[in-house]
Amino acid sequence: MEEEKTTITIDELMGKDYLLFDVRSPKEYEEYFIPGAKSLSIFTNEERAEIGTLYKQSGKEYAVERGLGIVAPKLTGIFQKIKSEMQNNPGKQVVIYCARGGMRSKSISQTMNLMGIECLQLIGGIRSYRKSIEQFFHEMAKNAKRIIVIEGHTGAMKTKLLEKLQNEDYPVINLEKLAGHRGSIFGGIGEEAAAQKKFESRLYERLKEIQHSPYLIIESESKRIGRVIIPQFLLEGKFFGTRIHVHIPFTMRVKHICEVYNPSLHKEQIEEAINKLAKRISPPIRADIEEAVLNNDYEKVVSRLLESYYDPKYAYAKEKYDSTCVDVAASTFEELYQKVKNEIDVIIN
Template sequence: MNNIKTISIDELDANQYLLFDVRSPKEFEEYHIPGSYNLSIFSNEERAVIGTLYKQESKEAAMERGLQVVAPKLPSLYKKIHTQSNENPEKQVVIYCARGGFRSKSIVQTMNMMGMKTLQLDGGIRSYRKKIESTFRKMADEPRNIIVLEGHTGTMKTKLLKQLQEEGYPVLNLEEMAGHKGSIFGKIGEHPSSQKKFESRLYERLKKLQKSSSFIIESESKRIGRVVVPDFLLEGKYSGVRIHVELPFHLRVQYICNVYEPLLHKDEIVEAVNKLSKRIPSSIMIDIQQNLNTLNYEKVVALLLENYYDPKYDYAQQQYDSECIRLYSDSYQDIYSEVKNQLDQLLS
């Protein structure tokens, strides 16, 4: 029974194996190995109770309670794994938990008893975290060329990066990975990532770009929402070539309104504006509040850009002394073409 077969994280490929994460829904939501299915054997509440038993009473008491909770669920768990396995007959099932311990081991043993050849991920998802951490250390030791796309708020940098990535350029879209647009309004309409989920998304993207000698990123601060950007990217940001894009003010205002859809997020917009009240002159804040009340969001955005975001950006730009290529156009398509031309020269 204890001679179950394991697989290491280095051998694991989600395209070749069927992955099941038996941790709780909360653990799975925080981060998981991409492509895996959540097959929680404990609910969030059950895991908390068993964890308390482990700490306050004993390992044996926790295991006994765990068996009581899991036993009635085994037929359902088997059915879920069996169904997915039938739909993917070419893939062998791999089960993982936090550290390759009791949870995954018990399910692997049960599935094997039922005639389903199942593997346990050695070290659990912790081995995946160690893989991510070692990759980041390697990136720090072997830095790539960083090309930084910069510009005032609303110059469609995220849209540019997304289109560039779709066309095969080595883009690291950090805001997308963070689930945050990077400003005090950044979480509106988004699902912010945990630090571990952000790093997982970055790691998976870096794997796809491992043969690239350069990365393209947006000019970001150390923190995007609640996640922290690795130093190896920040250091590259200050030394890399910068492409500064500029668009007409009215296009920036329209773009921001389209992205944030303020009519769908009225309360969140008001809450974010209020957080800026101490950083903007009171006379300007009165004007902003009046336009918020009349739902004149274009005027609100224009006032915020003129009195907060643009001055803040201009001040931050003074810390750079790296090469900067400045591009200006009066349309998105033209600025995209100009950016592509510059990238093609830099990447060649």
């Protein structure tokens, strides 16, 4: 008689339509999770910390006993939540995972099986997913793809170009979107920055979607975007890939930045960012910027920041590149997009 299957590997899981539950703490889940997984924390952040301390100070037996005492009253709620999700997702196999495929996921999957819900435990937990990401990046680095880099001054609508290209099924890697940050000191305004593991999970999922493309399209980025570090195999695209440098009128850049950041809603954050730049801007220009903020003249704020800081900084950085570069200029976004698209088509063909 064939033994009933109780576990599943990450390779068996990926690409399939399972009903995933992450039983780690809310803090662990927030850092990153397997795409599609629903949070089913059996310990709060504080309870997890308490059990970890108990394990170190008194040993495994005491930690397990305390853990059982915490989880036992929650079992009915856990059972009801899984049943509810099953009703909303008929026919899907339930999979439970924790950090490393240890006590948390094993205890919940076994208990749910006893209560009549067929569950599988993910072998290795989310760590097995993490290893898949690391291995995938390693292979990407060994088998480098051709990279097309969209570059240009701050506010030159690079992200908008990438979004439209991606909507038309070009193999775009929108690094700023994946990072939840637009880059620069102002880049976190109105955004929710991702932790490194969440960023790498998002990048991994996107790269898998376009893994059969012989080339990638990215924006020229620094090594770090907000809280995350860009993998080296993508950074090298800045120096060795084909670059398309976009140019639009200065006033158009200013208006676009104001539209994107909507500064009237983020005045305090903008003032905080300006204070961080204080040492890099001359006192007269800083005073001019501060006065413009007081007067809600954000186009003037943006103009002064571009003229005194961002444009000179970009010009200096650009001198480091010696790869092939194509210049594209336009006075409307539609014209710019069509020209960039035409250049990409020429490059890839």
